[in-house]
Amino acid sequence: MSASRPRLxxxxxxxxxxxxxxxEEFTAPPPPHTPLDTQALFQLAEETKAQVMLVTHHAAINAAAAARIPASVQLIATVSVGLDHLDVKAIRARGIAISNTPDVLTDCNADMAMLLLLTAARRAAEYTALVRKGWGRDLAMDEMLGMRVTGKTLGIIGMGRIGQAVARRARGFGMTVLYNNRRRLSSENEEGATWVEKLDDMLPRCQIVSLHLPGSDETDGIVDAAFLSRLPKGAIFVNAARGRLVNEDALIDALRSGQLAGAGLDVCRNEPHPDPRLLALPNLFMTPHVGSATVETRTEMGMLALDNATAQASGKPLLTPVEG
Structure with a gap:
């Protein structure tokens, strides 16, 4: 790849x-007005002989699509930490490098998890709906009561960078934090949380549970009816990770029955078209997959993707390569 103005x-x-x-640094067509899908992006790359493709989940590349990546492309830089929209093995089999943007999303995604936790526990969706309807009456002392999070036990499933950051924040709310992970972390990375080896042993101890796992065939539907039934009745469920982790029929049933008092979601299975049954639930607070959506974080994500493109152009090692 030429070191001067790579095509992107x-x-x-x-x-x-x-x-x-x-x-300033790349030869590139103007930014699209709306996100490009995979075929549109490939066509643009073919027309411009692009050497770098910056992608997000809008332009997923599965094994079949990987075979159609234009021959000029040498790097696929995903502006995300997650890779479930890319078939890494198939892309790398073409001799194409891949980079992602870890670390820079950690704080904002952890903040979003805490936002979802608090809004679900304190019934924010219901309160907001009441106010938007005009409010109009005093609430009784025993009406629309939420859950105080201080002193509650939070279970974190997946104690990577984001899970650790959530644990740090939860300690500020006086919460007891448990975590389930494939392996126990070193004490300096546990953030005061306690490792529970078996998920079945952790769930009954948690008034609140938060998911921080990658989406994969292995984790698909890990949150099912059996999972939710192990939580104490009236628990709070949070998912700021991936929608495919959850069996939504089971989640809807648990929210309707009161097994869950509330849920906070930033993701769902059929994005950007959530199941209408989810949206009808008064005890669900949901945001449109915006965990990283701050000026600071989205800028850092884009800059890191460009840093990888510049490194590739200069023949230097990628800053955040994806191996596989």
Whole structure:
């Protein structure tokens, strides 16, 4: 790849500072007005002989699509930490490098998990709906009561970077934190949390549970009816990770029955078209997959993707390569 002005295409418009850098350092067409799907991105890369493709989940590349990546492409830089929209093995079999954007999303995603936790526990969706209808009456002392999170036990499933950051925040709310992970972390990375080897042993101890696992065939539907039944009645469920982790029929049943008092979701299975039954639930607080959606984080994500593109162009090692 030439070290001077690599040719680049992107599937989405990026924050202003990132777009400015693309104009200054890369040869690239204007940003798309709306996200490009896989075929549209491939066509643009073919027309421009792009060497780098910046992608997000809008332009997923499965094994069949990997066979159609234009021959000019040498790097696929995903502006995400997650890789479930990419068939890494198939792409790398083509001799194409892959990079992602870990670490820079950690704080914002942990903040989002805490937002979902608090809004679900304190019935924010119901309170907001009441106010938007005009409020109009005093609430009784025993009406629409939520859960105090201080002193409660939070179970974190998946204690990677984001799980650890959630544990740090939860300690600030006086919560007891348990975690389930494939292996126990070193004490300095546990953030004061206690490892529970078996998920079945952890769930009955948790008034609140938060998912922080990657989406994969192995974890697909890990949250099912059996999982939810092991939680104490009236628990709070949070998912700011991946929608495919959850059996939504089971989640809906648990929210309707009161097994769950509430849930906070930033993701769902059929994004961006949630199951209408979910949206009808008064005890669900949901956001549209925006865990990283701050100016600071989205800018850092884009800049890291461009740093990888620059490294590839210069013949240097990628900063955040994806091996597989």
């Amino acid at each position: 295409v992107r599937s989405v418009r990026l924050p202003a500072a990132v777009e400015d850098r693309i104009r």
